[in-house]
Every structure is written in C-alpha cells, then in structure tokens.
Amino acid sequence: MQETSKKKQILLVGNPNVGKSTVFNLLCNKKQKTGNYAGVTVASHSGNYDYKDENVEIIDLPGSYSVYPTSEDEAIFSKFLIEEQHHYAGVVYILEALSIKRGLLLFQQIQDLGIPILLVVNQIDQAERRGININLEELSKELGVKVLQTNAKQNLGIDELREEIFRSGFLKSDKISFEIPVEQKGLIFKILSNTAESNHYKVWTLLSSDTYLGKLESVRDQMNYEDAKCLVPKRLQTQETIRRYQNIDRIISKVLSKKPQFKELLTEKLDKVLVHRFWGYFIFAAILLLIFQSVFFLAEYPMNWIDSTFLWLSNTAKDALPEGPINSLISNGIIPGLGGIIIFAPQIGILLYFLYLLEDSGYMARVIFLMDRFLRPFGLNGKSIVPLVSGTACAIPAIMSTRNIENVKERLITILVTPFMTCSARLPVYSIIIGLIIPDEYFGGISYKALALMAMYFLGFFMSLLAAIVLKKFIKNKGKSFLVMDLPTYKMPLFGYDFRLMLEKVWEFITGAGKIIFIVSILIWFFSYFGPNHKSGQWLASDVKLENSYLAKMGKSIEPAIAPLGYDWKMGVGILTSFVAREVFVGTMSTLYSLDDDAPEGKVIDKMRHDVKPNGEKVFNFATGVSILFFYAFAMQCVSTLAVVYRETKSWKWTVAQLLGMSGIAYLASLIVYQILK
Structure with a gap:
C-alpha cells in the first residue's frame, strides 16, 4: 500500500446552520452531530481523508456571522482564522442558497483578510423551490473565486469538492472590497x-x-x-x-x-401555526407527550426480550459454573448489574431518535424562537433552550453548547441550571420507579406512565427556570442581549442517518455505563458476599446472608439520614454508588436484588415490587417512589458533568455551589414529598 506523500490542511467555514457539519461528515466519513439550529458545532473538529495520494485535514470551525466574535464559539473561529493563517492552504466557505445575502458578509470579510478561499453554494434545490434562481457563473465573476454547487443532504457535489481541494482551487483576491472610512x-x-x-x-x-x-x-x-x-x-x-x-x-x-407571485411554501404555512404565540406551545407539548408515550409503548417488547435474555444468562451461568464465589460473582453480580442498565437502551434510543428527527427537520430552530419570549424573564434567552433540550440526552455536550450564548451572565446561568433537565442517565431510574408505582392504565388513550414520565421532564424544566430566577438575583447582567437568528426551511429528516446516529449514541451509553456498572457490580458483590463471622470472631466470612454482609452494614450506617425520605439501606447503597453516574442506581439495585436469597425468583422489577419491610409495608410504595423520583430529578450525581461545569466556568466556586445546591434541593424535596404522601 502506497503511503500518501502530501498533506494539506483546510478550514471549513460558514454561518451557523448552513450544512457545514454535514459536508464535514461526508468529506471525512465521520459522524459528527449535525442539527438544524445554530450552535451545534461549539469547538473546532478535525477529520482526515485521502484523495489521489494526498492526505487532507479538514478543520470544521464553529459557525459565525462575522469575524468579530460575540461569543466563545465565535472567538474560537476568529482567533483560528486570523492567527493560524500560515498553517492552512485555504478556506472552504459554505454558503446557503436561501441566505446568500447574510452569508456574503462573512465571506467578503475573510476574502479581504487575504485568505485563499473556495466558495460552495449549498442547498440550491431549496432556493429553486422558492422560485429563486442563482447565476453561479456571474457570482463567481463578481466575487473573483471559484464557485461549486452541493446538496449535502443528498451527498451531491462532494466528489467535485474533493477534486477542487486537490487542485488547490483556492483563490486570493488581489483587491480589498471594503473601503476604509x-x-x-x-x-x-x-x-x-x-x-x-x-x-x-x-x-x-x-x-x-x-x-x-x-x-x-x-x-x-x-x-x-x-x-x-x-x-x-x-x-x-x-x-x-x-x-x-x-x-x-x-x-x-x-x-x-x-419568480414573481411564487406560491407560499409549506414552511410559511406551518410557521403560522408552529410558532404561534399560543398554539406553538400547545403543539410542542403535544409532540413531547407523543414521544413519551412512544418511549413506553414501543420499547415494551425489546425491553422484555432483553430482560428475559439476561435472566436466562444468569440462570445458565448459575447452572454451568461450580458452586462458589465465582459462580455468585458472575450469575448474581455482573450479569444482573449489566442487564439492569442495558434493558433501558430501547427507551433511550427511542427518545434520542425522535429528538434527532425534530432537529433534522428544522423544528428545533422554531422551538428556540418560540421559547425566547418565555425564557427572558428567567434571565435566559432563546439560545438557552438548545442546551436545555440537549440536556435531555446528556448534560455534558449540552453545557458545552452554551458557548454560542453571547451574554456571559446568561451563559453562566444556563450552565448552572442545565443539569436539572432530565438526561438519558435519569431515564432508567424514572422508568423503573414509574413502572413500580404507576398502574398500567390509560386516560383518554394516553398511558398513565407516559404522563408520569412527561411530568418528570417538565419538573426538571420548571426547576431549571426556578433556579434561573434565583441565580438572576445574584448574577447581574451587564446590558441586554437579543436573539438574532434565521429560521431554516423545513426539511425531510434523514431517517437512516439519524437512526445510525441514535444507535451510536445508545452504544456509547451502554459501553460508558457498562464499564462503571461492571466495576460497581464487582464491588457490590464483594461487600455483599463477605461479612463478619460473629461466631469465630473472624473479620471475614464468605457467603453470608445479604442482611449480615459488610454492604448491609454500610447501608444501615446511613439509614438514619435516609429513613426520613422513605429509603431502606439498599436504596441508600444505590444512591451512594450513583454519585458516579445516576444510571448506576438501577444497576446497583439489580445486583442487590439478585444477591438477596430472600427475594422471589423472576425479574428484578418483580423482586422490587414484592419486597417488604419488617412491618409488612411495601419497600417501594407510592410515597417512597415519588420521593426517589424527586431526588433524582434534582440531584447532580454525575462526576463527568461536574468536571465539564468546572472546565466551562473555570470556577470552583460555582462548581461546588452547584453540587451542594442541587444535592440540598434534592434532599429537601424528597423529604417533603415523602412526609406529605406517606
């Protein structure tokens, strides 16, 4: 195999929401997240491809409207563009056909900086549907650059772009178009x-x-x-x-x-309803309810199959392996622990897939516009809804996406309140607790469980708004900020691409959580398998009853603090382990109930449902279940999120305040609801 002899570095530049990340993915065969709203790319991403014995590195810079930065992601763009000029061969500038006037401002600024540039006009088909015709030859002549045409959504024009990059078709203007005053x-x-x-x-x-x-x-x-x-x-x-x-x-x-009197397109017709001052909010709520209904309805069969599979694996391992600690570790520790988290992969996948479709279609941009007026009184702006909605998948990339919020104070408030949003790590906890305490009944064709899950998502959202109001009093804004954005046309989502992206994200969740669950399951098994031998006075005795294990002793030592919340020692252990990551709670409970010889045979959720306290009261009754839901709705309990909060704020004060504040709110809220409902 012949090694490539040449290397070339190219910058990929353009306004937000012009298909830049899609072009990047197609050029480099990568799967960077694309979205139909501003702020998806909040840091530079690089990828490589080989073409005709030449290795090309593409650096995808954050979208910007001008060389003058107004937010952190735009500062990344401007500094790289100007300071690193001698490192790259040229700029591929992506211009959206429907926003040609807006896009040419930044294009001419880059051109006047003396940077070699190649212009790519994307999504011309969208312009033609609106009766807009662009003369590319005349555009090339006026601007003094080569102009290519692409349709990134349909993978058209990418090969021509690779060829032009290989030919170094970047042109540097011999004159500056801007006349200095x-x-x-x-x-x-x-x-x-x-x-x-x-x-x-x-x-x-x-x-x-x-x-x-x-x-x-x-x-x-x-x-x-x-x-x-x-x-x-x-x-x-x-x-x-x-x-x-x-x-x-x-x-x-x-x-x-x-073309004169071109008929109104679907985008204009839909926007009259979808961004309506009243119906817009109603439709958004209805869409969310449909998604949550699907999370339970569509995921039921694959979840049952996964649960049965891991139950079979556990029983098979128990029968195949010789009696002893290895048998117990694998059949009662590791397999149930991993199964307890993997079972929720279908629900997480369904939720993410629907969110990706909404982003891809252009609807999420409308949600930003719609929510701007609503969020202003809370010290936030419309762009804050991007991290808040993204937080339903994971708080880490959501917090990073705050970089496109220009106002420093609004960005800080958004960072601090985003972890209240219900992320995919909370979904397993919500799902198993809702399954335990909410009956499998329907109201007007809508499942009670779907309504309960939607209520938890809204609880997180309204808590983030309440926290924002409080923070607004302490963090003073310097000057007003304004939301300026273009609403993209509605587009047919790429169902196959979004499905592949969803599978990748679910796999990342499984592997990421699986590593933690694997380690935690071994630790839980060890401390539950061993305990003090009171008869011989030895420090260590093997295969003791769970109630007499070291794990039980640790759990019971914190029981006085958690008993007012309605929790027993097992739930206490689950809460302690879930400080690493929220979803670990479910894996911990799965392992604990598999290790409990007194628990009935069958699925973990059935064991939890039939578990009773010494007084005969159900362990997971309605009051306790609601208390757990409130605790995980408000508790931080994610080390990775804390790390990214510190990285984005560069402040231990705000990071520690967020951890203590959310933990305190979680404890008080759980205490209050349990005492009221018990």
Missing part, C-alpha cells in the same frame, strides 16, 4: 508604516474588535491617546456592516432572480 484611513496607514503588516483590512479588524483578535495589543501600541479615544469598536463594526451590505446588494441584484 476616510476618518480612519490616516490612522490605518500610520500603523501600517510602523509594522510588518501590509493588509490594511486586517489592521481595521484589530481596531474594530473589542475582544482579543490576533496581535491587538501591538496595534494599539502604535496609537496615541487621542487616536485610541476616538475608536469605538461597535461603531466601526456598524460602519463596516452598512458599507458591505451596500456592495452585497449590488452583487445580489446581478446574480439572483426570483
């Missing part, structure tokens, strides 16, 4: 004469930016006090935007034509 020209030329920089637009960007871009300090050193005092970055940016759009309007008048 007369009042700043003298200062620009003064700075140019004292530095090695020759591009006067790059100096302009450094002067116009109110955040660090490149060698801003060295440029400022060239100015006297009077010069610096006259520079107001926002005013300079506004001047540039107005002048550029005047030029862009001239270009668009030449390259774009629209």
Whole structure:
C-alpha cells in the first residue's frame, strides 16, 4: 500500500446552520452531530481523508456571522482564522442558497483578510423551490473565486469538492472590497508604516474588535491617546456592516432572480401555526407527550426480550459454573448489574431518535424562537433552550453548547441550571420507579406512565427556570442581549442517518455505563458476599446472608439520614454508588436484588415490587417512589458533568455551589414529598 506523500490542511467555514457539519461528515466519513439550529458545532473538529495520494485535514470551525466574535464559539473561529493563517492552504466557505445575502458578509470579510478561499453554494434545490434562481457563473465573476454547487443532504457535489481541494482551487483576491472610512484611513496607514503588516483590512479588524483578535495589543501600541479615544469598536463594526451590505446588494441584484407571485411554501404555512404565540406551545407539548408515550409503548417488547435474555444468562451461568464465589460473582453480580442498565437502551434510543428527527427537520430552530419570549424573564434567552433540550440526552455536550450564548451572565446561568433537565442517565431510574408505582392504565388513550414520565421532564424544566430566577438575583447582567437568528426551511429528516446516529449514541451509553456498572457490580458483590463471622470472631466470612454482609452494614450506617425520605439501606447503597453516574442506581439495585436469597425468583422489577419491610409495608410504595423520583430529578450525581461545569466556568466556586445546591434541593424535596404522601 502506497503511503500518501502530501498533506494539506483546510478550514471549513460558514454561518451557523448552513450544512457545514454535514459536508464535514461526508468529506471525512465521520459522524459528527449535525442539527438544524445554530450552535451545534461549539469547538473546532478535525477529520482526515485521502484523495489521489494526498492526505487532507479538514478543520470544521464553529459557525459565525462575522469575524468579530460575540461569543466563545465565535472567538474560537476568529482567533483560528486570523492567527493560524500560515498553517492552512485555504478556506472552504459554505454558503446557503436561501441566505446568500447574510452569508456574503462573512465571506467578503475573510476574502479581504487575504485568505485563499473556495466558495460552495449549498442547498440550491431549496432556493429553486422558492422560485429563486442563482447565476453561479456571474457570482463567481463578481466575487473573483471559484464557485461549486452541493446538496449535502443528498451527498451531491462532494466528489467535485474533493477534486477542487486537490487542485488547490483556492483563490486570493488581489483587491480589498471594503473601503476604509476616510476618518480612519490616516490612522490605518500610520500603523501600517510602523509594522510588518501590509493588509490594511486586517489592521481595521484589530481596531474594530473589542475582544482579543490576533496581535491587538501591538496595534494599539502604535496609537496615541487621542487616536485610541476616538475608536469605538461597535461603531466601526456598524460602519463596516452598512458599507458591505451596500456592495452585497449590488452583487445580489446581478446574480439572483426570483419568480414573481411564487406560491407560499409549506414552511410559511406551518410557521403560522408552529410558532404561534399560543398554539406553538400547545403543539410542542403535544409532540413531547407523543414521544413519551412512544418511549413506553414501543420499547415494551425489546425491553422484555432483553430482560428475559439476561435472566436466562444468569440462570445458565448459575447452572454451568461450580458452586462458589465465582459462580455468585458472575450469575448474581455482573450479569444482573449489566442487564439492569442495558434493558433501558430501547427507551433511550427511542427518545434520542425522535429528538434527532425534530432537529433534522428544522423544528428545533422554531422551538428556540418560540421559547425566547418565555425564557427572558428567567434571565435566559432563546439560545438557552438548545442546551436545555440537549440536556435531555446528556448534560455534558449540552453545557458545552452554551458557548454560542453571547451574554456571559446568561451563559453562566444556563450552565448552572442545565443539569436539572432530565438526561438519558435519569431515564432508567424514572422508568423503573414509574413502572413500580404507576398502574398500567390509560386516560383518554394516553398511558398513565407516559404522563408520569412527561411530568418528570417538565419538573426538571420548571426547576431549571426556578433556579434561573434565583441565580438572576445574584448574577447581574451587564446590558441586554437579543436573539438574532434565521429560521431554516423545513426539511425531510434523514431517517437512516439519524437512526445510525441514535444507535451510536445508545452504544456509547451502554459501553460508558457498562464499564462503571461492571466495576460497581464487582464491588457490590464483594461487600455483599463477605461479612463478619460473629461466631469465630473472624473479620471475614464468605457467603453470608445479604442482611449480615459488610454492604448491609454500610447501608444501615446511613439509614438514619435516609429513613426520613422513605429509603431502606439498599436504596441508600444505590444512591451512594450513583454519585458516579445516576444510571448506576438501577444497576446497583439489580445486583442487590439478585444477591438477596430472600427475594422471589423472576425479574428484578418483580423482586422490587414484592419486597417488604419488617412491618409488612411495601419497600417501594407510592410515597417512597415519588420521593426517589424527586431526588433524582434534582440531584447532580454525575462526576463527568461536574468536571465539564468546572472546565466551562473555570470556577470552583460555582462548581461546588452547584453540587451542594442541587444535592440540598434534592434532599429537601424528597423529604417533603415523602412526609406529605406517606
């Protein structure tokens, strides 16, 4: 096999929501998450592919509307674009056909920085459906670059793009389209004469930016006090935007034509209802209810099959292996522990798949727009709904997605309240407890269990809003922020691609949780298999009854603290182990009830349902079940989430405050509901 001899680095750039990540995936055969709303890519991602003995590295930068950063993800974009210019061969700029005017602003800024660029117009078919025709030849002539056409959703034009990258079809403009205002020209030329920089637009960007871009300090050193005092970055940016759009309007008048009286498309018709000030919220709630109904209804058969399979594996291992600790470890420890978490994979998969379809279709962008007015009084904005909704899958990427929130205070509040959202790790806990305490009955064709699950999701959401109100009092905002976004057209979701993506995420959940459950199951088995031998006075005795094991002693030692919440020592052990990750609670309970010789034979949920206290009262009664649900609705209990909160806030104060605050709320809420309901 011949090794590639050449290497080339390319930047993939464009506005948010133009299909950039889809192009990246197709070029590099990767599965980076794409979504039909701004803020999906919040850090640079890289991938490689080989083409004609050349290795190409594609760096997918966060979407941005301008070279002037207003949020952390845009700062990543701007700094990489300007400071790393000598490292890459050129920029592939993705321009969405339906948003050509908006996209050309950033394109011309990059072009004026003297960066070699190749223009790719994506989703022209969407424009044609609206009666919009774009003359690509004229566009190429006006801009002085090569222009390619792609349809990333249909994998069209990607091979042509690879070929053009191989040919290094990136062109550098020999002139700067932006004319520096007369009042700043003298200062620009003064700075140019004292530095090695020759591009006067790059100096302009450094002067116009109110955040660090490149060698801003060295440029400022060239100015006297009077010069610096006259520079107001926002005013300079506004001047540039107005002048550029005047030029862009001239270009668009030449390259774009629209059929008169083109009939209203489905997008416009649907938006009259889906973003309606009343019906929009009603429809969103109805969609969520349908999803939660599906989580129980569609997952029932695969869950039963998985449960039966692991029960068979456990019994087979018990019969096949010789009696002793190894038999007990595998049949009563590891297999039930892993089965207790894998059984919920179908429910997690169904939930994620529906969320991916909503994102892919363009509906999630409407949810952002719809929720902006609703979230403002809580110290949040519409963009906060992206991490909040993403938090239903996992809080870690959700917290990272807050980087596209421009206002620093709103971003911090969003980071701190996002863990209240019901993530996929909570779903196994909710599912098993709801299955124990909620009857399998229906109201108007809707399952009580689906209503209960939806109630838990809304409880997490409203708790995040309540926490945001409190945090708003302590974290003062400096100035107002505004939501500015384009609503994309509705698109048919890529059902197959979203299904594959869902399978990958479920597999990540199983393998990630499986590693933890495997270790925890061994530890739980060890401390439950051994205990003190009171007769001989020995420290260690094997194969003792679960009630007399070291595990039981540890659980009973914390029972005074958890008894007011309605929990016994087994639940206490489950809560302790789940501080690593919430879903470990289910694996722990599965292992404990498999190790309990007094528990009836059968499925774990049946053992839990029939378990009774010494006084004959059910262990998992309604009051206790609701108490557990409230505890896991509010408790942090995820080490990985704590780590990412610290990384994003760079503050131990807020990280520890979040941990203690959520744990305290969880304990108090569980205590109150149990005492009321018992």
